[in-house]
Amino acid sequence: MLRRRVIPCLDVADGRVVKGTRFVDLVDEGDPPELAERYAREGADELVFLDITAAPQRRGTLLEIVERTARRAFIPLTVGGGVRTVIEMRDVLRAGADKVSLNTAAVADPTLIARCADRFGRQAVVVAIDALATGPAAWEVVVKGGRERTGLDAVAWARRAVELGAGELLVTSIDRDGTGAGFDTDLLRAITSAVRVPVIASGGAAGPDDFVAAVRDGGADAVLAASIFHRQIHAIADVKAAMAAAGLPVRLVPQAFA
Amino acid sequence: MAVVDYGAGNLVSIDQALTSVGADVRIVREAEAFRGANAVVVPGVGAAAPAMARLDRRGLTGPIRAWLAADRPFLGVCLGLQLLFEGSDEDGAETLGVLAGRTVQLEDAPTLPHIGWNQVERTREHPLFEGIDDGADFYFVHSYAGALAAIDPEAGRVELARTTHGRSFTSAVGRGSLLGVQFHPERSGRDGLRLLRNFVELVRAA
Numbered sequence: 061m062l063r064r065r066v067i068p069c070l071d072v073a074d075g076r077v078v079k080g081t082r083f084v085d086l087v088d089e090g091d092p093p094e095l096a097e098r099y100a101r102e103g104a105d106e107l108v109f110l111d112i113t114a115a116p117q118r119r120g121t122l123l124e125i126v127e128r129t130a131r132r133a134f135i136p137l138t139v140g141g142g143v144r145t146v147i148e149m150r151d152v153l154r155a156g157a158d159k160v161s162l163n164t165a166a167v168a169d170p171t172l173i174a175r176c177a178d179r180f181g182r183q184a185v186v187v188a189i190d191a192l193a194t195g196p197a198a199w200e201v202v203v204k205g206g207r208e209r210t211g212l213d214a215v216a217w218a219r220r221a222v223e224l225g226a227g228e229l230l231v232t233s234i235d236r237d238g239t240g241a242g243f244d245t246d247l248l249r250a251i252t253s254a255v256r257v258p259v260i261a262s263g264g265a266a267g268p269d270d271f272v273a274a275v276r277d278g279g280a281d282a283v284l285a286a287s288i289f290h291r292q293i294h295a296i297a298d299v300k301a302a303m304a305a306a307g308l309p310v311r312l313v314p315q316a317f318a
Numbered sequence: 319m320a321v322v323d324y325g326a327g328n329l330v331s332i333d334q335a336l337t338s339v340g341a342d343v344r345i346v347r348e349a350e351a352f353r354g355a356n357a358v359v360v361p362g363v364g365a366a367a368p369a370m371a372r373l374d375r376r377g378l379t380g381p382i383r384a385w386l387a388a389d390r391p392f393l394g395v396c397l398g399l400q401l402l403f404e405g406s407d408e409d410g411a412e413t414l415g416v417l418a419g420r421t422v423q424l425e426d427a428p429t430l431p432h433i434g435w436n437q438v439e440r441t442r443e444h445p446l447f448e449g450i451d452d453g454a455d456f457y458f459v460h461s462y463a464g465a466l467a468a469i470d471p472e473a474g475r476v477e478l479a480r481t482t483h484g485r486s487f488t489s490a491v492g493r494g495s496l497l498g499v500q501f502h503p504e505r506s507g508r509d510g511l512r513l514l515r516n517f518v519e520l521v522r523a524a
Binding site: 061062063064065100105106127130131134135136153154155156157158159180181182183184227228256257258281282311 | 327328329330331334335363364365428429430431432433434435436437455457459460461482483502504505506507510511
């Protein structure tokens, strides 16, 4: 049976892992490949790098850390943040990423999803949806790190993105992100009921119970979190133990990673 | 060991994974580079038709067929396995036809693509899986898989393992020196590296 995945997300700026509150007050947390390898050893099922480098001319730095990571951590790597063209996606895949996550650029030009899926296969195309609650059971897509509203209904956009070629959706509740209030399971359920592709839940994790709820109540295939792992509030193994205890299929953490 | 680059995805991972278990890897784009190699690895993700077109354009289709016909050591990974079948339902592509059967969409899959870690249940013992628990988790990312032709009396012997997502499908094959896996050993942590090390050792012993 397909395991439910636990995915640490690393925010990367200028080639370093950073942490901060919604892109401000960034603190240097170390070398991305080194942290990636540690997470792989601790049982991460996959990794996501979110590139928040402000200056586009620094893209070369990102490609270099993607390659160093692919050479050290033998688990899948998704890279998101700032990919706007088929050529940029090609470069990130060539550097050693398995999947690329498209967000703002896909909203601005939805054909980008189809063009990337045609070229690299839909399994390589993740569409990230940042959703803002606007009423009971209503969510609007926001872009540019949550700063700009789009008028798009999040569930309708999810369906559209999949029709265009998204092989996976990364759904972030902007209301919950960074709050530790738990995942928005209503949002997750609305989207997982509307599409057949795997959905990664993001935004709001505080503890292992939230991961269980994202899968059991939200129908998510995978659960992503950043700060609770970086700050070592919870270990990946603790999260997986809670999921296993709730009867969810998880990949057990290897005892020794050779 | 020649790893074939035909523009179908990430080669860094397979290169690094094979190198880390002791293989001397060369990334090759043309058939002349097969000369002197003791094994050929065809990786890749995506659809069959563009992959076959790129192999043809680089003049690699014939040499790969000849390599397989001579039963020389070969490992197909994901799309690299699917291309060994006769054709693909994904886009109607005619593929190498070295294995009897077609590449078909996973049936009754609860989610598609099938992305993530799933159990590889062995149907026949093979040194490729030496030291790896039966039912160990490997990483998959695909929507289609090769289905060995049921009427083929060889089918049962070619299949090495099955995996279930919706219905079960063939996730590893072996016939002589030809080996193929639908999952990604280069992305499957410790067990993936062990499988690749087993492959490297099989090649050395060949």
